[in-house]
Amino acid sequence: MTNPFERADTTYLVLMNDEKQYSLWPSYIIVPEGWTVVVADQTREICTDYINAQWTDMRPRSLQEVVN
Template structure:
């Protein structure tokens, strides 16, 4: 059984949650609760590039805000 997250020739979505965390997601999988599509179906490498460009702070949003306020 192959890993659905590692198929270089498959289409994926990029998901984001309220904490501004990103996820690569198989296009045929149901989007989990709490996540929304931020990049529609695209090749895996396009999705990975999108995540690298947009997810510049690995801390959850709530942690980053607390550190900024503190």
């Protein structure tokens, strides 16, 4: 069985939650509650590049606000 998060033959989504945390998600799997699609139906590479460019601080938003 192939890992659905590593398939080259599918499209992916980039999800973000209220804490500004990101997730790579196969587009054929239902988006979990609490997550919003910020990039839709792209290759895995495009999605991971987006996540790497946007998610530069791994701390949840609530922790970033307290510390900053």
